[in-house]
Amino acid sequence: xxxxxxxxxxxxxxxxxxxxxxxxxxxxxxxxxxxxxxxxxxxxxxxxxxxxxxxxxxxxxxxxxxxxxxxxxxxxxxxxxxxxxxxxxxxxxxxxxxxxxxxxxxxxxxxxxxxxxxxxxxxxxxxxxxxxxxxxxxxxxxxxxxxxxxxxxxxxxxxxxxxxxxxxxxxxxxxxxxxxxxxxxxxxxxxxxxxxxxxxxxxxxxxxxxxxxxxxxxxxxxxxxxxxxxxxxxxxxxxxxxxxxxxxxxxxxxxxxxxxxxxxxxxxxxxxxxxxxxxxxxxxxxxxxxxxxxxxxxxxxxxxxxxxxxxxxxxxxxxxxxxxxxxxxxxxxxxxxxxxxxxxxxxxxxxxxxxxxxxxxxxxxxxxxxxxxxxxxxxxxxxxxxxxxxxxxxxxxxxxxxxxxxxxxxxxxxxxxxxxxxxxxxxxxxxxxxxxxxxxxxxxxxxxxxxxxxxxxxxxxxxxxxxxxxxxxxxxxxxxxxxxxxxxxxxxxxxxxxxxxxxxxxxxxxxxxxxxxxxxxxxxxxxxxxxxxxxxxxxxxxxxxxxxxxxxxxxxxxxxxxxxxxxxxxxxxxxxxxxxxxxxxxxxxxxxxxxxxxxxxxxxxxxxxxxxxxxxxxxxxxxxxxxxxxxxxxxxxxxxxxxxxxxxxxxxxxxxxxxxxxxxxxxxxxxxxxxxxxxxxxxxxxxxxxxxxxxxxxxxxxxxxxxxxxxxxxxxxxxxxxxxxxxxxxxxxxxxxxxxxxxxxxxxxxxxx
Numbered sequence: 001x002x003x004x005x006x007x008x009x010x011x012x013x014x015x016x017x018x019x020x021x022x023x024x025x026x027x028x029x030x031x032x033x034x035x036x037x038x039x040x041x042x043x044x045x046x047x048x049x050x051x052x053x054x055x056x057x058x059x060x061x062x063x064x065x066x067x068x069x070x071x072x073x074x075x076x077x078x079x080x081x082x083x084x085x086x087x088x089x090x091x092x093x094x095x096x097x098x099x100x101x102x103x104x105x106x107x108x109x110x111x112x113x114x115x116x117x118x119x120x121x122x123x124x125x126x127x128x129x130x131x132x133x134x135x136x137x138x139x140x141x142x143x144x145x146x147x148x149x150x151x152x153x154x155x156x157x158x159x160x161x162x163x164x165x166x167x168x169x170x171x172x173x174x175x176x177x178x179x180x181x182x183x184x185x186x187x188x189x190x191x192x193x194x195x196x197x198x199x200x201x202x203x204x205x206x207x208x209x210x211x212x213x214x215x216x217x218x219x220x221x222x223x224x225x226x227x228x229x230x231x232x233x234x235x236x237x238x239x240x241x242x243x244x245x246x247x248x249x250x251x252x253x254x255x256x257x258x259x260x261x262x263x264x265x266x267x268x269x270x271x272x273x274x275x276x277x278x279x280x281x282x283x284x285x286x287x288x289x290x291x292x293x294x295x296x297x298x299x300x301x302x303x304x305x306x307x308x309x310x311x312x313x314x315x316x317x318x319x320x321x322x323x324x325x326x327x328x329x330x331x332x333x334x335x336x337x338x339x340x341x342x343x344x345x346x347x348x349x350x351x352x353x354x355x356x357x358x359x360x361x362x363x364x365x366x367x368x369x370x371x372x373x374x375x376x377x378x379x380x381x382x383x384x385x386x387x388x389x390x391x392x393x394x395x396x397x398x399x400x401x402x403x404x405x406x407x408x409x410x411x412x413x414x415x416x417x418x419x420x421x422x423x424x425x426x427x428x429x430x431x432x433x434x435x436x437x438x439x440x441x442x443x444x445x446x447x448x449x450x451x452x453x454x455x456x457x458x459x460x461x462x463x464x465x466x467x468x469x470x471x472x473x474x475x476x477x478x479x480x481x482x483x484x485x486x487x488x489x490x491x492x493x494x495x496x497x498x499x500x501x502x503x504x505x506x507x508x509x510x511x512x513x514x515x516x517x518x519x520x521x522x523x524x525x526x527x528x529x530x531x532x533x534x535x536x537x538x539x540x541x542x543x544x545x546x547x548x549x550x551x552x553x554x555x556x557x558x559x560x561x562x563x564x565x566x567x568x569x570x571x572x573x574x575x576x577x578x579x580x581x582x583x584x585x586x587x588x589x590x591x592x593x594x595x596x597x598x599x600x601x602x603x604x605x606x607x608x609x610x611x612x613x614x615x616x617x618x619x620x621x622x623x624x625x626x627x628x629x630x631x632x633x634x635x636x637x638x639x640x641x642x643x644x645x646x647x648x649x650x651x652x653x654x655x656x657x658x659x660x661x662x663x664x665x666x667x668x669x670x671x672x673x674x675x676x677x678x679x680x681x682x683x684x685x686x687x688x689x690x691x692x693x694x695x696x697x698x699x700x701x702x703x704x705x706x707x708x709x710x711x712x713x714x715x716x717x718x719x720x721x722x723x724x725x726x727x728x729x730x731x732x733x734x735x736x737x738x739x740x741x742x743x744x745x746x747x748x749x750x751x752x753x
Contacts, residue, residue, distance in 0.1 A: 002027065002028060002029055002034040002037065003027040003028070003029070003034075003037075003038070003041075004106075004129065004130040004131070005041065005045070005127065005128070005129045005130065006106050006129035006130040006612075007027065007130075007612070008023065008027065008038070008041060008042075008045075009045075009050070009060065009129065010608040010609070010611075010612070011023055011026050011027075011608065012051070012058070012059065012060035013060075013604040013607060013608060015059060015060065015062075016059065017054060017055075017057035017058065017059045018057060018058055018059070019056065019057050020038065020039070020042065020056070020057075020058070023038060023042075023058075024038060025295060026295060028295070028297065028300045042058055045058075046058070048126075048127065049061060049063070050063075050108075050127070065110055065111050066108050066109070066110055066126065067081065067083060067091060067108070067109050067110075067111060067123070068083070068084070068106065068107070068108055068109075068129065069081030069082050069083045069084070069090075069091060069106070069107060069109060070082050070084075070104065070105070070106050070107075070132070070615070071093070071098075071101055071102070071103055071104060071105050071106075071107055071125075071132075072090075072103065072104075073102075073103035073155045073157075074155060075154040075155055075157075077095040077157055078092070078093075078094065078095065079092075079093045079094075079095070079098060079101075079103070080092055080093065080120070081093055081107060081109045081123060081125075084611055084614065086461070089115055089120060089121055090120055091109050091111060091120060091121050091122065091123040092119075092120045092121065092122045092123070093109065093122070093123055093124065093125060094122070095157075097112075097123070097124035097125060098125050099124070099125040099126070099128070100128070100186065100187040100188075101125045101128050102131070102132065102133055102156055102158075103132070103133075103153070103155040103156055104132025104133055105128050105129075105130065105131055105132045105133075106128075106129040106130040106132065106615075107125045107126075107127065107128050107129060108125070108126045108127040108129060109123040109124065109125055109126065110123055110124055110126045111123045112124055131183075131186065133156065133183065134182070134183055134219050135180060135181060135182045135183060135195075135198065135216065135219050136149075136151045136152075136153065136156060136160070136180075136181050136183070136195075137151065137152045137153070137178065137179070137180055137181075137201065137205075137213070137216050137217055137713075138150055138151045138152060138160060138178075138179060138181050139152065139176065139177070139178055139179075140162065140171065140174045140175050140176065140177055140179055140197075141175060141176070142171075142172065142175050145161075146161060146162070147161075147162040147171040147172075147175075148160065148161060148162065148192075149162050149179065149181045149195060149197075152178070152205060152713055158187070158192070158193065159192060160181055160183070160192065160193050160194065160195040161192045161193070161194050161195070162181070162194075162195060162196065162197065163184070163194060163195070163196050164196075165196040165197065167196075167197055167198070167199075167200075168196075168197045168200070171197075174197065174200060176203070177200055177201075177202070177203060178200075178201040178202055178203065178204055178205060178208060179197045179198075179199065179200050179201060180197070180198045180199040180200075180201060180212075180216035181195040181196070181197055181198065182195055182196055182197075182198045183195045184196055198216075199212065199216060201213065201216065205711075205712055205713035206637065206710075206711075206712050206713075210313075210627070210630050210631060210634065211313060211314055211627075213630065213713070214314065214623060214626055214627045214630065215314070217623075217626065218619065218622065218623040218626070220309065220314075220316050220623060221316070222314075222315070222316055224301070224320045227297065228297060228298060228301055228320055229320055229322060231296070231297050231298050231320075232298060232319070232320035232321075232322035232323045233322050235292075235293075235298065235323060236322055236323055236324060236325050239291060239325040239326070240325065242291075242335065244333065244335065244358040246356070247335065247355075247356050247357055247358045248338065248355040248356065248357045248358065249357075249358050250270075250282070250284075250336075250338055250355065250357045250358065250359050251333065251358060251359060251360040253270040253272070253282055253359070254270055254362055254383075255268045255269065255270045255282065255284060255359050255360065255361050255362055256268060256269055256270075256361070256362055256363050256364070256365060256383075257269075257328045257329065257330075257361050257363070257364040257365070258365055258366075258367075258370065258433045259364065259365070259366050259367075260366070260367050260434075263310070263548075264286075264308075264327060264545075264547035264548060265286075265327045265328045265329055265364055266285065266286040266288075266327065266328060266544070266545060266546060266547045266548070267283065267284065267285055267286070267328070267433065267437055267440075267544050267545075268282075268284040268328045268336070268359065268361055269281070269282060269283060269284070269387060269433060269436065270282035270284065271383060271386055271387055271390070273386075274342065277344050277345050278342060278343075278344060278345075278350070279342070279343055279344070279345070279386075279390060280340055280341070280342055281340070281341045281343060281390065281436065282338055282339070282340050282341075283338070283339045283341065283436060283437065283439075283440040283544070284328065284336040284337075284338045284339075284357065284359050285336055285337045285338075285339075285440070285543060285544050285546065285556070286326055286327060286328050286334070286336060286546055286547060287335040287336050287337050287356070287546075287556065288319075288326050288546035288547060288552075288553050288556065289337075289546060289552070289553045289554070289555070289556025289557040289559070289560060290335060290337070290356065290556060290557070290560050291325075291326060291335055292319075292326070292553065294557070298319065298320070298323075301319075302318050302319055302550050302553065303550050303609070303612075304616075305318050305550070305616065306549075306550050306612065306613050306615075306616025306617065306620070307548065307549050307550065307551075307613075307616055307617050307620045308547070308548040308549070308620075309620050309623055309624060310548065311624065311627060313627070314627060316620075317547075318547060318548055318549070318550065319547060326547065327547065328359075328361050328364075329361060329364055330361045330362060330363060330364055331361075332360075333358055333359070333360050334358070334359055334360070334361060335356075335357070335358060336357045336358070336359045337354070337355070337356060337357065337543070337556060337559060338354070338355045338356075338357035338359065339352055339353075339354055339355075339440050339443065339444065340352060340353045340355065341439070341440075341443070343390070343394075345389070345390070345393060346393050346397070347390065347392075347393030347394040347395075347396065347397045348397065349439075349443070351582070351583045351584065352443055352582075352583045353579070353581055353582050353583070354444070354447065354559070354563065354581035354582075355581060356560065356563055356564075370384060374388070387433070387436075390436070391433065391434075391435040391436050392435075394435050394436060394439050395435040398435070398438075398534070398535070399496065401535045402491065402492035402493045402496065402535030403492065403533065403534050403535045404492055404495045404496060404499070404532075404533045404534075404535075405496075437544045438534070440543065440544055441458075441540060441541060441542055441543055441544055442534075442536065442539075442540055443583075444541060444543045444555075444559065445457060445458070445539045445540045445541030445543075446539040446540075447583070447586065448539075448541065448555075448558065448559070448562065449528055449538060449539035449541075450539070450586045451562070451566075451580070451585070451586070451589060451593050452592070452593075453558060453562055453593065453594060453602075454526060454558070454599065454602045454603045454606055455526075455541050455554075455555050455558050455606070456524050456525070456526065456541060456542070456551045456554055456555055456606060456610065456613070457524070457525055457526070457527070457528055457529070457538070457539065457540060457541045458522055458523075458524060458525075458531060458540045458541055458542055459522065459523060459524075459525045459527070459529035459530065459531055459538075459540075460519070460520060460521070460522040460523070460530070460531045460532040460533055460534075461520045461529075461530075461532065462489075462490055462520075462530075462532050463490050463518045463519055463520055463532070464518070464520075465488075465489070465490055467518040468484070468490050468494075468518050469484075470650075470686075470699070471514060471515055471518055472484070473686070473699050473700075474514070474647075474648075474649060474699040474700045475502075475511065475700065476700070477698060477699050477700025477701065478505075478507070478511075478647070478700040480501065480502070480505060480511075482497075482498055482501055482502075485497075492532060492533065492535040493535075495515070495519075495533075498515055499512060499515070502515065507647065507661065509664070510647070510659055510661055510664060513664060514649060514659070519532070519533065520532070521621065523614055523617070524542075524551050524610060524613050524614055524617065525610065526603075526606045526607065526610050541555055542555060543555050543556060543559070550613060550616075551613055554605075554606070554609065558602060561594070561598065561602065562580055562593065562594070563580060563581055565594070565595075565598060566580045566593040566594060567591065567592070567593050567594070567595070568580050568593075570590070570591045571591075580593060626715075629665075629715045630712060630715060632663050632664060632665045633665055633710060633712045633715045633717065634712055635663050635665075636660065636663050636665050636667075636707060636710055636717055637710040637712055639707055640707050640708075640709070640710055641706070641707065642706070642707055643704050643705065643706050643707075643722050644660050644661075644662060644663075644704070644705060644707060645660075645661050645662075645702065645703075645704055645705075646658035646659055646660045646661055646667075646702070646703055646704075646705055646719075647659050647661065647700060647701070647702055647703070648697055648698065648699055648700060648701045648702075648703060649666060649699070650666075650686075650699070651681070651686045651687060651688055651697065651698060651699060652681070653671070653681040653683075654670065654671050655668050655669050655670040655671045655672075655673075655688075656668075656669050656688060656697050657669075658703060658705050658719055658721075660705070660707075660717070665717060666717070667705070667707070667716075667717030667718065667719040668716070668717070668718060668719060669697075669703075669705060669719045669720065669721050670718070671688065673708075673720045673721070674688070674690075674721070676690070676693065676695075677690035677691055677692055677693050677695065678690070678691045678692075679691075679697075685698065686698060686699050687728070689728045694727055694728045695725050695726075695727065695728075696725055696726050696727065696728040697721070697725045697726075698725075698726065701724060701725050701726050702724050703721050703722075703723065703724030703725060704721075704722045704723045704724050705719040705720060705721050705722060706719065706720040706721075706722050707719060708720050
């Protein structure tokens with residue numbers, strides 16, 4: 001289908017009736033086949049009671065006891081439906097209640113038994129809203145019933161009946177090969193799912209190309225269809241003839257686009273000195289939200305993608321490259337959203353104005369050119385030096401309130417770049433514009449929040465106290481005396497201190513990454529909530545990466561709605577107007593700036609799209625982590641059979657985890673490999689301790705380990721300890737709760753003794 005049941009149901013809000021023609025437009029059902037599929041889906045949803053039909057229109061029925069969630073299954077067959085709401089209970093679903101749903105599917109679950117004591121509520125899958133596995137990586141085998149593909153992911157407990165196609169007309173040629181299988185039909189009654197081979201990956205996952213594995217595993221499409229390419233060319237031609245009416249003409253400003261490797265040219269800057277201590281900083285953002293037609297094929301494709309995956313090795317863009325006029329490049333005028341900020345040399349914002357603008361980009365400069373210009377030391381770098389000083393001042397002010405800033409060495413990890421997938425933000429040493437982009441997001445987000453305009457806000461919850469305490473225990477065992485300012489809570493200032501203290505350690509890179517792993521991921525939300533890493537109470541939102549995130553496109557459109565449809569006076573009879581694009585209006589406005597109908601329309605739009613964007617971000621983050629993890633594990637794989645140093649980062653009754661210092665990869669030493677003694681697990685102290693030799697393995701202990709086995713696809717590394725650990729004292733053995741005896745087998749001589 002051209003749509004999913006989830007995207008179809010998302011169009012039914014506030015119990016309003018919706019006509020099929022409106023749904024066809026929203027879902028992009030432009031051909032007869034897709035319209036017929038929509039008709040069938042609507043009829044089926046009406047039959048099972050989720051929709052009501054009256055006079056040719058449909059309305060959503062909200063039934064008590066039905067909960068939406070994403071299935072997470074184990075290799076043993078039991079599953080949980082994970083709800084999107086923070087803190088909501090997971091619902092246990094037995095294998096016989098899955099109704100052909102698979103791991104990763106979005107489903108509607110009917111609760112059949114309420115949770116009690118420590119048991120989760122139980123439920124059954126009533127409807128599959130969205131399939132999470134349009135394709136799988138599998139191994140081909142031949143059976144008496146034909147050719148079958150067995151998924152490599154052991155949480156997918158089924159086989160796929162294979163059909164020949166143009167790529168593989170003779171399936172006997174790929175028996176025992178690893179292949180990428182596109183699902184053509186999901187299970188139906190007692191019939192197996194049916195698929196066809198889209199790519200042959202090789203004999204095993206250990207040797208398959210990394211990028212091919214990642215793209216197949218996460219179903220990433222690296223090229224746009226010819227139809228989207230043609231649509232992009234047509235839109236670009238339309239933009240060439242665009243009139244810039246009702247836009248502020250800012251072409252007189254000297255405007256420069258600064259780009260880092262892998263980034264789009266979507267933010268440009270201007271900088272002018274107003275007096276000795278006052279500057280006008282212009283942050284000019286590509287106005288993708290204003291120029292990309294709503295619900296056209298390009299817009300729907302960008303919404304489905306949600307967010308760009310951009311790494312040096314792999315790029316999955318949001319919009320086709322043919323859309324050159326959406327990018328802030330020199331040569332001709334560009335439409336932009338311009339934020340003109342008056343601020344002091346100390347980085348203190350005095351006022352700002354938001355414009356729908358017309359600009360002309362004078363130059364596009366990458367980070368290498370920035371460094372080269374600054375190193376020359378002549379007057380050609382004066383503008384960049386002024387921008388760098390201002391950006392540094394802005395960054396320092398943010399640090400003073402508690403914002404977590406990290407060093408460039410660590411910020412190479414995209415997971416920590418707030419303008420990418422967000423937790424912390426990088427220092428502006430080689431990218432001075434990043435700090436100013438974050439400032440622009442702060443001001444624009446606060447502007448909408450203060451005026452009570454709905455938007456997609458960026459939030460980040462406080463880290464779990466237990467996770468931070470475990471990290472501190474690891475550091476204390478490494479003789480690094482880190483501690484919380486308040487033992488009952490975690491503050492951003494604590495992370496600032498930790499990063500500063502860890503910088504002097506010989507394990508700085510490993511420990512900083514482990515510390516940042518305790519941060520919760522930032523997420524997109526319609527609710528105003530704090531952002532921990534930025535030390536912001538609420539109101540942070542993304543606007544400045546519309547070529548990389550669809551949420552920025554949505555927020556830009558909301559900003560346009562405010563500036564063009566906002567009520568700039570209390571009533572039609574009032575004579576005094578306010579400028580809804582100026583910071584002064586935040587203190588002047590005491591009325592609803594949007595009409596009730598517009599406000600509800602925006603709220604419905606955000607409610608419809610936020611869950612999808614959250615899921616797309618999680619999936620993209622997972623793909624990125626898989627790519628980085630697979631590259632690191634392949635390095636470990638090349639050293640199989642060798643001994644490498646590591647530190648213990650986790651201890652459980654079944655063994656302990658070791659971070660291999662050279663690779664930043666974690667592996668497991670299983671308790672069954674500890675054959676020199678019988679080891680006892682002490683949960684309170686998080687140690688495994690030998691009964692006779694008193695050899696102890698605890699958090700932070702340094703060990704030398706043999707790399708025994710590597711499963712690159714699952715990114716699992718099996719290790720055997722060769723030396724290291726520490727000696728337990730009498731106090732250690734006497735303290736804590738009763739130990740749990742493990743089942744580690746001793747050597748035969750020890751057993752006889």
